[in-house]
Amino acid sequence: MYFGLSEEQEFFQDNVKKFLADNASIDEIRKIASGEGQDLQSEIFQGIINLGINALLVPEKYGGLGVGLLHAVAISQALGNGVGPIPFSGSYVMAPLAINLGGSEKQKEELLPKIVSNETRFGVGLSEFVGAREDAGLEIKNNKASGRALFVMDAENSDKIILATKAGVLFFIDSKDKNLTASGLTTVDKTRTFQELILDKVDCEILEESAKDIEIVKKVIDAGRIILAADTLGASESMIEKAVAYSKERKQFNRTIGSFQAVKHMCAEMAADLEPCYSLVWQAAHSFDVDSPIESRLLACQAKSHLSEIGKSVSKKATEVHGGMGFTDLLGLHYWFKRIGLNRQILGAPEIVREEAAEIQGFNQ
Amino acid sequence: MDLEFGSEYDEFTKDVQDFCKEYSNAIISNANDKKFEMHDALSGNSNEKTGKVVNRSEWQRLLIEKGYFARSIPKEYGGYGGEPDIIKSRIIATEFSKNKVPNAMGGQGIDMLVPTLLEWGTEEQKQKYIRSTLHGETIWCQGYSEPNAGSDLANLQTKGELIDGNWVINGQKIWTSTAQFSQMMFCLIRTEPDASKHAGISFILIPMDTPGIEIRPLVDMTLKAGFNEVFFDDVTVPEENLVAKRGEGWSVANSVLGHERGSLANPNATMNRLNTLINLMKEETIDGRRLIDVPSYRDRLLQVQGKVMAVQAHSLRLLSSKINPNQNVKLGGMIQKLVGTELRHELEGLAIDIMGELGTLYEDDPNVRDGGSWQFTYMYFLGLIIGGGTNQIQKNIISERGLGMPREPKVTIEV
Numbered sequence: 063m064y065f066g067l068s069e070e071q072e073f074f075q076d077n078v079k080k081f082l083a084d085n086a087s088i089d090e091i092r093k094i095a096s097g098e099g100q101d102l103q104s105e106i107f108q109g110i111i112n113l114g115i116n117a118l119l120v121p122e123k124y125g126g127l128g129v130g131l132l133h134a135v136a137i138s139q140a141l142g143n144g145v146g147p148i149p150f151s152g153s154y155v156m157a158p159l160a161i162n163l164g165g166s167e168k169q170k171e172e173l174l175p176k177i178v179s180n181e182t183r184f185g186v187g188l189s190e191f192v193g194a195r196e197d198a199g200l201e202i203k204n205n206k207a208s209g210r211a212l213f214v215m216d217a218e219n220s221d222k223i224i225l226a227t228k229a230g231v232l233f234f235i236d237s238k239d240k241n242l243t244a245s246g247l248t249t250v251d252k253t254r255t256f257q258e259l260i261l262d263k264v265d266c267e268i269l270e271e272s273a274k275d276i277e278i279v280k281k282v283i284d285a286g287r288i289i290l291a292a293d294t295l296g297a298s299e300s301m302i303e304k305a306v307a308y309s310k311e312r313k314q315f316n317r318t319i320g321s322f323q324a325v326k327h328m329c330a331e332m333a334a335d336l337e338p339c340y341s342l343v344w345q346a347a348h349s350f351d352v353d354s355p356i357e358s359r360l361l362a363c364q365a366k367s368h369l370s371e372i373g374k375s376v377s378k379k380a381t382e383v384h385g386g387m388g389f390t391d392l393l394g395l396h397y398w399f400k401r402i403g404l405n406r407q408i409l410g411a412p413e414i415v416r417e418e419a420a421e422i423q424g425f426n427q
Numbered sequence: 428m429d430l431e432f433g434s435e436y437d438e439f440t441k442d443v444q445d446f447c448k449e450y451s452n453a454i455i456s457n458a459n460d461k462k463f464e465m466h467d468a469l470s471g472n473s474n475e476k477t478g479k480v481v482n483r484s485e486w487q488r489l490l491i492e493k494g495y496f497a498r499s500i501p502k503e504y505g506g507y508g509g510e511p512d513i514i515k516s517r518i519i520a521t522e523f524s525k526n527k528v529p530n531a532m533g534g535q536g537i538d539m540l541v542p543t544l545l546e547w548g549t550e551e552q553k554q555k556y557i558r559s560t561l562h563g564e565t566i567w568c569q570g571y572s573e574p575n576a577g578s579d580l581a582n583l584q585t586k587g588e589l590i591d592g593n594w595v596i597n598g599q600k601i602w603t604s605t606a607q608f609s610q611m612m613f614c615l616i617r618t619e620p621d622a623s624k625h626a627g628i629s630f631i632l633i634p635m636d637t638p639g640i641e642i643r644p645l646v647d648m649t650l651k652a653g654f655n656e657v658f659f660d661d662v663t664v665p666e667e668n669l670v671a672k673r674g675e676g677w678s679v680a681n682s683v684l685g686h687e688r689g690s691l692a693n694p695n696a697t698m699n700r701l702n703t704l705i706n707l708m709k710e711e712t713i714d715g716r717r718l719i720d721v722p723s724y725r726d727r728l729l730q731v732q733g734k735v736m737a738v739q740a741h742s743l744r745l746l747s748s749k750i751n752p753n754q755n756v757k758l759g760g761m762i763q764k765l766v767g768t769e770l771r772h773e774l775e776g777l778a779i780d781i782m783g784e785l786g787t788l789y790e791d792d793p794n795v796r797d798g799g800s801w802q803f804t805y806m807y808f809l810g811l812i813i814g815g816g817t818n819q820i821q822k823n824i825i826s827e828r829g830l831g832m833p834r835e836p837k838v839t840i841e842v
Contacts, residue, residue: 063514064429065740065747066754132428306830321833323819326826333825334762341740342733348428361736368733416729417722425705425719425728 066344071136077113078137082144085109088394094147095252095397107148115150117178119158124174126158130351131285135292135343142296142405145397147253149216151289152186153177156215160186160224160282164232164272184224185217185237187259188283191226192410199228206263207235213408218246218255224269225259230279232272239264251404253397277355283409284359287366288346290405294373295336295343297398297405301380302332304395308384319385328383332376339372356422363419367412373402430743432514440518446493447526452478455486455529478527487532487563495519496531497561500541505558513749524695534605536560536567539683540613547630547671547679556611556632570600570614570633570657571680578820580615581625581677585659587616589666594618594631596639596662602814606642606655609635619674628676632668639663649806650790684816691811692767694735694742697774700804701735704728704778707796711782724781731774738766758829765821768811775805 067075085106086094093099094106118134120126127133134155141150154177161173176182189212190199200209207225217223217237224234235242243260272278306329309320319325346361377399381388388395406412420426432440481489490496491507498516500506509515523530531537541560544553559565576583585598596616606612612633619627633640639662645654671679708719708728718724741759748754778801779786788795789802812818826832 063432063747064751064754065743066428068428306832309832317836318833320826321835323823323835326830326832326835327819327822329830329832330765330822330825333758333830334765334822337759337762338734338737338741338766341744342737344428345740345743348430351428364729364733364736367729368737371730371733413726416726416733419729419732420725425709425725 065341067132067136071133074113074133075136075140078110078115078140078146079143081109081113082106082140082146086144086147088397091145091147091253091397092391092394103147106146110146110148111180116154116180116183119155119162120174120178121162124170125178126174130347131155131288132344132347132351134285134289135347138289138292139296139299139343142293142298142401143300145253145297145300145401149183149185149220149254151286151293152215152217153183153220155289156186156188156282156286157184157224159285160232160269160272160278163281164269164278166270169267169269182221183216183219184222184234185214185220185257186286187211187214187217187223187225187257188279188286189213189409190228191230191279192283193414194228200225200261202227202231202233202266202268205266207233207261207266208263209261211259211261213247214244214257214259215408216255217244217257217259223259225266226272226279230272230276232269232279232282233266234269235261235264235266241265249404250400251397253401254404256408280359281350281355284350284362286409287362287415288343288350290409291339291343291346291365291369294369294402294405295339297402298332298336298339298369298373298376298380301376301395301398301402302329302336304393304398305329305332305380305383308387312385312387319383325383328379332379335372336376339369342368360419360422363415363422366410367415367419370406370412370415374406377402432518436514436518439515440522443495443518443522444526446495447522447528450479450481450528451526453486453529454478454480455483456480481529483532484563486529487561490531491561495523497541500545500557500561504545504553505561513746517746520695524699527699532563534566535569535613536565536611539569540567542683543613543630543670543679546682547675549667551667552632552670565611566605566609568603568606568609568612568635568655568657570603570612572602573599574601578817581628583615583617583628585614585616586620587618587629587631589618592666593663594666594668596631596633596659596664598659600657600659601645601654603642603655603657604653606635606657607644607653611635612657613670615676615680618676622674625677626674628680629673630670630676630679631664632670633662633664637662637664647806647810649803649810651803691764691815692738692771694738694767697735697767697771698739700771700774701732703797704731704774707778708781711785711796713783718781721781727777727780731770731777734770735774738770758825761821761825761829764815765818765825768808768818772805772808772812775801775808779805 090102094103114127115137117126118129122128138150158174158177161170165173195212198210198212200207200211211225214223220237222234223237224232226232241262241264244257247256247258249256309325310318312319343365346365349358349361381395381399384393384395387393494507494509497506498509499511502508537560541557544557556565560567571580573583573585585600587594587596612635614631614633615628616631617627618629639660641658643656645656647654709717711718745756745759748756782796785794785796789799827834
């Protein structure tokens with residue numbers, strides 16, 4: 063019996079952490095966030111790809127590493143920890159899972175190796191299936207997709223985009239289709255991109271198995287939620303480390319502020335809140351990997367909503383520990399704060415996800 | 428990640444499961460015994476009394492005989508005499524909890540004194556006390572806290588002098604639960620007045636019927652938890668009642684304190700209470716609507732469930748760290764008391780909230796739900812948030828030893 067990340071998973075995680083520490087310092091993050099760091103961003107992206115994160119969830123049969131979601135969780139923690147300004151949850155978790163679970167054999171053979179070779183990068187937009195806002199939502203008629211999709215993840219500069227109809231059928235389109243209008247959404251989180259898509263009879267290809275079984279889109283969403291929870295976990299961990307480090311340096315009243323119980327207790331509360339979260343997120347990923355559907359969906363929902371709550375609280379307290387500096391752009395702590403804030407809202411805000419968890423358990427019958 | 432215990436445990440698991448099936452929801456016949464009220468509340472023993480009826484001391488004997496209790500305590504001292512096996516202990520705890528099988532007796536004698544004597548006691552002390560303690564024949568109370576030694580426990584002043592081969596003890600203890608039912612007390616006494624604060628303390632065993640002991644009940648907010656003040660006026664006990672050496676009392680006490688802190692917030696008990704709360708919310712109605720169908724109540728339930736699932740998963744990680752010594756979960760162990768007691772208090776409080784006016788009923792009111800256990804445990808866990816090292820002290824420990832933050836400088840000015 064062993065409960066935790068394996069040595070291999072920790073090793074991979076450390077590599078990503080180290081890469082980000084060396085290549086994506088706060089100055090570089092700031093440059094990318096201001097929209098002036100296109101080249102820099104591609105360099106970072108290429109470096110991360112060289113580590114192999116695009117191949118994780120593609121089965122070996124199609125040239126990938128064929129590891130489980132727990133492995134991706136380990137990477138997602140590292141990306142959250144360093145507010146990695148690269149596509150991951152959509153392009154390299156939800157997309158390969160959607161194709162592998164929802165595609166026909168022919169589609170898998172065609173699409174999955176191209177994720178590994180980095181010829182094709184997918185954006186993913188499933189928000190309308192989780193809960194459609196305003197007039198958003200997609201339909202397919204005569205093999206043409208129409209409608210509006212919000213918060214499409216990792217779609218900027220992508221090659222193809224995986225979307226879902228209101229009924230949960232997964233399909234993909236070409237990002238450069240002439241009948242597609244894409245515009246970037248201005249969110250608080252500048253470390254990742256989100257788009258709004260308007261489709262007007264766009265050519266599309268349905269992932270065939272997904273049309274037969276609604277469980278497939280749900281599973282892809284479970285995975286996305288677990289990965290976002292892991293991102294919040296890593297980002298929260300980093301915020302606590304920064305708060306503790308700052309409190310040991312900063313002096314007021316001739317003492318380091320970390321010697322005041324008011325400050326120590328805030329740090330202890332953050333640590334106590336976050337510590338069980340590692341276990342919850344890892345167990346959710348493990349449960350997903352061993353494929354116990356009911357348990358894993360409940361765990362995915364609870365990991366997503368619980369991490370959203372803990373992340374919110376940690377990001378507030380850690381900012382407070384930094385005092386006025388925490389509020390400035392100088393330290394850049396807000397990049398973590400905002401990333402945690404975005405993770406909370408996407409693919410179901412906590413109340414919505416908890417309601418799903420209640421349904422899974424048959425509470426509201 | 429590997430959550431399987433391995434096929435070598437299959438047979439053991441099956442035996443435990445068979446046993447648990449037989450005693451699922453069993454009722455302990457003398458369950459209202461006040462001596463064990465606290466333990467039952469802590470362990471989350473079921474209130475769905477639908478199973479077999481068992482007598483408490485026979486139940487204890489059966490559990491030891493099966494090796495489901497006192498498993499790794501040597502036979503010669505009245506235990507089962509098995510090899511220590513964390514996984515087997517875990518299987519037992521999980522299956523008992525799942526099937527709502529009543530736990531063995533606990534209390535401070537079993538949970539704290541027995542491990543202390545196994546580690547520090549003389550052969551005579553082990554022979555004399557462990558067996559009768561395990562069988563519930565000797566009930567112990569703990570004499571640590573004093574009016575001026577709470578969070579600053581090492582400041583304790585109850586004094587013991589060795590005179591003619593006897594310890595003569597004078598002073599006062601407080602927060603002594605079950606003192607009125609106990610045959611014995613294990614006690615921290617200042618025996619070395621000239622030594623430094625921590626080095627002047629000894630660990631001494633005191634029979635409660637010794638002349639000079641006065642017990643005064645200290646009524647707490649639950650009106651039934653049964654704390655006491657205990658006064659010592661020239662209380663004389665033999666020299667051999669000292670455990671370990673003179674002045675080693677602080678180390679002796681600390682060696683089992685961590686155990687107490689963990690046991691205050693058993694995640695299995697918390698899961699049982701959560702399941703009881705879910706049942707309550709499905710059964711109780713307001714204006715004909717089940718409480719679980721009220722969206723705001725349901726959301727609060729789900730929030731608490733998320734926390735319970737997190738501490739349950741966390742307990743698996745802690746278990747794993749015991750089996751795999753390379754796994755570092757230092758901080759993970761330190762947070763247990765803080766997180767566990769706060770969570771339990773929140774969970775019990777939620778049950779009260781959702782019951783509205785009914786939630787205020789207590790004791791033997793004819794309309795009270797689940798025997799008044801929600802209010803009792805809600806208040807009792809507030810006591811545990813304060814006791815066993817207050818949660819503020821826990822936060823000092825986490826920040827200083829876990830996060831490496833500096834200690835609060837000593838105040839030198841007289842206030």
